[in-house]
Amino acid sequence: VQVDPEIGRQAKRAIDRMLDFAAAKKASVLPSGALEQNTTLFNGVGPA
Numbered sequence: 001v002q003v004d005p006e007i008g009r010q011a012k013r014a015i016d017r018m019l020d021f022a023a024a025k026k027a028s029v030l031p032s033g034a035l036e037q038n039t040t041l042f043n044g045v046g047p048a
Helices: 005-024 035-041
Strands: none
Touching: none
């Protein structure tokens, strides 16, 4: 799968904004649910 580099930059900006918002609210950004469930859910998903 090839993605336009500009799309990747836009996605990174969006993720950074979400993380900044969570940090400002002191929210936990950890996955919710059981580790086994998250592992199965995100199996094969890697960095963009």
